[in-house]
Amino acid sequence: xxxxxxxxxxxxxxLEPILGTAYxxxxxxTHNAADAEDLVQEAAVKSFCGFHTFQTGTNFKAWFLRIMxxxxxxxxxxxxCEPQIIDLEDDSALYLYNKTCEAGLHETGDNPGEILxxxxxxxxxxxxxxxxxxxxRVVAALYFMxxxxxxxxxDIIDCPVGTVRSRLHRGRRKLQKSLWRIAQEQGIVAEHQxxxxxxxxxxxxxxxxxxxxx
Amino acid sequence: MIDQMTCEETFRRLEDFxxxxxxxxxxxxxxxxxxxxxxxxxxxxxEATVWSEVRAKLQHIIxxxxxxxxxxxxxxxxxxx
Numbered sequence: 001x002x003x004x005x006x007x008x009x010x011x012x013x014x015l016e017p018i019l020g021t022a023y024x025x026x027x028x029x030t031h032n033a034a035d036a037e038d039l040v041q042e043a044a045v046k047s048f049c050g051f052h053t054f055q056t057g058t059n060f061k062a063w064f065l066r067i068m069x070x071x072x073x074x075x076x077x078x079x080x081c082e083p084q085i086i087d088l089e090d091d092s093a094l095y096l097y098n099k100t101c102e103a104g105l106h107e108t109g110d111n112p113g114e115i116l117x118x119x120x121x122x123x124x125x126x127x128x129x130x131x132x133x134x135x136x137r138v139v140a141a142l143y144f145m146x147x148x149x150x151x152x153x154x155d156i157i158d159c160p161v162g163t164v165r166s167r168l169h170r171g172r173r174k175l176q177k178s179l180w181r182i183a184q185e186q187g188i189v190a191e192h193q194x195x196x197x198x199x200x201x202x203x204x205x206x207x208x209x210x211x212x213x214x
Numbered sequence: 215m216i217d218q219m220t221c222e223e224t225f226r227r228l229e230d231f232x233x234x235x236x237x238x239x240x241x242x243x244x245x246x247x248x249x250x251x252x253x254x255x256x257x258x259x260x261e262a263t264v265w266s267e268v269r270a271k272l273q274h275i276i277x278x279x280x281x282x283x284x285x286x287x288x289x290x291x292x293x294x295x
Contacts, residue, residue, distance in 0.1 A: 008290075011289070012286065012289065015285070016282065019282060019285065020275070020277045023275065023277050023281060024272075024273065027275060028272060033278070037284070040285070041284065041285060041288055044288065044289060045288060045289070048292060049294035093225075093229055093261075094228075094257060096264060097257055097261065100260075111260070111263055112260065113259075113261075113263035113267065114263055114267065117263070117264060117267035117268065118267065121271070122271045122272065122274050125268055125271045125272055143233075144272045144273070145272060145273060147269075149233075149234075149235070165230075165235070168229075168233070172229070172265070175268070179264075179268075
């Protein structure tokens with residue numbers, strides 16, 4: 001009894017510091033607080049029962065998240081969450097940069113990345129994440145929620161480092177497209193273009209008259 | 215071994231650089247290029263800003279205050295055998 005009890009205490013002492021991160025990853029995977037709690041609890045039970053397989057001194061967080069992401073994949077297969085159509089189009093790594101250039105957002109001297117993102121809520125970003133194919137979303141969630149390296153993510157989801165790199169790069173490119181669409185839908189781009197026109201109009205009267213009659 | 219990078223070579227390493235996945239030598243070469251190329255520097259700065267903001271927003275999580283207690287209680291009630 002004492003042995004079981006000390007193992008349970010050891011397990012909880014490992015789990016407690018990473019619970020916030022685990023919940024955060026779960027939330028970004030499931031997009032739903034109740035589902036995220038369920039997923040974390042399911043993973044907690046599975047990892048507790050499998051704690052005898054954990055090698056002390058190794059990365060408990062990665063081990064726990066592996067169990068959790070496996071549980072998430074299993075849920076998705078059961079629910080048939082979403083179509084697994086992966087668009088093979090090779091999007092540019094600078095999609096958002098190029099779009100902001102075309103829209104004239106670089107001409108005011110402000111940082112256009114800040115202009116776009118500061119106006120967006122967390123809900124906007126999570127909506128963009130939700131549009132990612134499952135495989136990209138899992139890698140992106142791990143990457144953004146805890147700054148794992150490619151190797152650490154590869155260890156968690158049990159795939160080659162090259163696959164992680166590819167999914168993360170492609171996932172970010174797809175996120176850029178979603179973020180641009182959201183920025184347009186929310187009027188963030190138009191608002192900034194309007195501000196730019198006001199600045200251009202803020203000139204001496206005779207010069208403005210010349211521009212209007214041109 | 216190259217001693218300086220072109221814009222194209224630097225751009226190919228953009229994402230790995232931002233992810234801190236480059237070797238120390240490649241990282242140094244990228245940084246040296248960014249110091250002399252305003253266009254590449256602007257692109258890198260933009261990307262770094264976007265992903266930093268995305269990360270900050272995604273990490274803005276309110277963990278349910280009773281999650282720890284729920285998990286602790288669940289584990290106490292769990293029979294693994």
